[in-house]
Amino acid sequence: METLGIGLHFEDATLGRKFKTIGRTVTEPDIVNFINCTGMTEVLFTNLEFLKNESDIKGRLAPGALVFCFAEGLLVQATMQHTGFAFLHMDFNIKGPVVAGDTIHVECEVIEARRSKNRPGRGLVRTRNVVRRQDGSVVLEYTPLRMMKARSNG
Template sequence: MSDIETVGLGFYWEDLPVGRKFKTVGRTVTEADVVAFVSCTGMLEVLFINTEFQKHESAIQGRVAPGALAYTFAEGLLVQATMQGTGFAFLHMEMDIKGPTHVGDTVHVECEVIECRESKSRPGFGLVRTRNRVVNQNGDVVLVYTPLRMVKGRGGAH
């Protein structure tokens, strides 16, 4: 039925003026997440796979997750909430890991649009840069990154 609205679709670039802020729902990092992530990426560093090293030699206490896992969780939360059907390309980013993410932490993303303009090279699309702060349940910022994305416009670009 074409007269039924589809929910969960992404923002168009015109919906993202500079200064707009929003946040995602949270997601808890589990032991299974860390094991699966380090296994599938090959990040088999002792910091992530050796509990004796973690207990006795690591400078970071507790069961820590790779910063790359925190980043990919943030991207997953954002894709689900803001880019379904409208996200076109991930073009660039700068990233700064501010602190550790541990098993048991619940993270969410606080997003602020810091640049938004129509694409000159791709009519019907816009370029949107956001400042994404990955925040844990204690309010600690564990990661900040600034992706530049190409986003579909309302004009029906394909």
């Protein structure tokens, strides 16, 4: 019997493959819990008067690290259960703000896929991940390199 929810294998990550995740709305409690958990108590995240009066960004701002974590969570749910073995590297660029009430999703494209030289049954896959808000604007781009399980050794 097939098990639903298992992630993509290396062989499924063909060069040029594109997909997107479902969306997730970022809430004020998400932001407050994240900044308290991580200690990111910067005024941009904790002082609404500062945001209202001094910042160019209006609204309860989400740290870029939170947006990245949510993007990874959306991808793990969709693509990496039982098949994602290691996060090895990434380039990371924040392109715009996310505030409470924004809904984000991830658009993913496979830009590199090769067998691991040192680990049989594994492949290395790099994707270009673009995180967008509900209006289509790009808020984050990153290119993770991951080790993934293959169906075969060769």
